[in-house]
Amino acid sequence: MTTNEMKWWSAKDPRDRRWYWFDFAPMIPAGLTITSCVTEIPAAQHEFADPYVDLEKVDDAIIEGTVVGFLCTGGTPAQYNIHYHAIASDGEEFDTDKTLEVKERINP
Secondary structure (H helix, E strand, C coil), X not given: CEEECCCCCCCECCCCEEEEEEECCCCCCCCCCEEEEEEECCCCCCCXXXXXXXXXXXXXXXXXXXXXXXXXXXXXXXXXXXXXXXXXXXXXXXXXXXXXXXCCCCCC
């Protein structure tokens, strides 16, 4: 099963190291949980130059059964495709893509 853009996340500043969460509950049958999930940030989505670095995944996590997350750092101001591949407790596999925007904050 594939879905696109179920929800938008708030923009990430290139300097932030932040967790982003996704809930698979609307995609999987009631009563099932996510037993494993791999989050991928496809490489070379954007060119970047100093002081920017490419968006990088630092860690994955499964929280509360259907909610998964990933920790990321870096990024150049642009939109990035984030791909999730999850396996439910009944063995069914689910794939979904989301968009993460990286945008610099204007500090007063």
